[in-house]
Amino acid sequence: MEECISDIQCNVALNCPGNQQYSTCHGCTVPCSDRDSPEPCPRICQIGCYCPPGTYLLGEQCVSRQQCETAQSCPGNQIYSTCAGCDVTCSQRNDTIACAAVYTPTIFVSVMNNVMFAVAEDCPGNQVYSLCASCDVTCSQRNETIACAAVCRQQCTCPPNTYLQGDLCLTNEQCDAAAACPNNQVYSLCAGCDVSCADRNNPGPCTLQCRQQCTCPSGTYLYMEECISDVQCNVALNCPGNQQYSTCHGCTVPCSDRDSPEPCPSLSNWLLLSSWNIFTWRTMCF
Known part of the structure; x- marks a missing residue:
């Protein structure tokens, strides 16, 4: 001066x-x-x-x-800097990132700490981490008016215009597709190839591409339109005569009792299939 x-x-x-x-x-x-x-x-x-x-x-x-105008349009909780370095993503925070020492007026993220990074990395499905999340609306609630307290929540949440289905955030069209999944199949944004009971010990090749479709949960196999376990596949493939396998059927009536069948209990022999957390009726041939 x-x-x-x-x-x-x-x-x-x-x-x-x-x-x-x-x-x-x-x-x-x-x-x-x-x-x-x-x-x-x-x-x-x-x-x-x-x-x-x-x-x-x-x-x-x-x-x-x-x-000033650029700074006011910074998205989320990013701030403007007249000499920013390189942004480091959550997944890169423990890595050594090469960053060219160039004077770069830009916007950059500054507010998330290591605890928030860890939570963000653990968000299930395709949910995202938000510093000010509202209430997630499920697929089944999307046409209803849901009361939501006006409170900011730091948590995993669904992006705008998507709805929660299990751990996934789905669009309106994907919600409709998920609701139409037959039997106990689930909707996936990146499904592989379903393996049938008959092919479970010798599955065919599956191309490495994500499919948005109904599919069987991990550890289960497709039989007819149902997803069943390996043990259930053994029973299904060995049904005698022309009997069929079902995870939810009533009582089989012999010819001799066709005019006066025995009472069939409506709430008996429940079985919990812990592999995908659903209850089902007797699992047997009928």
Whole structure:
């Protein structure tokens, strides 16, 4: 500069934050938010750090009008920097990332800590982490009016215009497809190839491509349109005569009792299939 200042003033000048400048006689610094309607500034010389004419204060930085507009459009909780480095994603936070030391006015993420990163990485299905989540609406609730308290929640949630189905966030069309899944099949955004009971010990080749469709849960096999376990496949493939296998049937009536069948209990022999958490009736041939 070209000013002569005292030792105390030197300390102030050398510690001006950001790219602010020191002056022994400056006016008022205008923040970005007030750039179109600045407060009146009294004609008094002030000693201190300030933004040069034609710039506005953003945090501790002096930025142009255009940079103010860019900063106001930063998405989420990102903030604007006049000299940002490289953004590191959650999955990269423990890696050594090469970043070119280039002066780059840009926006960058700054608010998530390691605990939030860990939670974000564990979001199930295709859910995303939000610092201010609302209430998730399920596929079955999407046409209803759901009361939701106006409270920000830091949690995994569904992106806008999607609905929760199990751990997945589905579009309206995908919700309809999921509701039409037959029997105990489930909807998947990235299904592989279903293996039938008959082919379970010698499955055919499956092309490596995601399929959005109804499918069998992991560890189960397709029989007719039902997904059953390996043990159930053994029973199904060995049904005698022309009997059929079912995971939910009533009582088989012999010819001799066809005119006066025995009572058939309606709530007996429940079996919990823990592999995909559903209850079913007797599993046998009939």
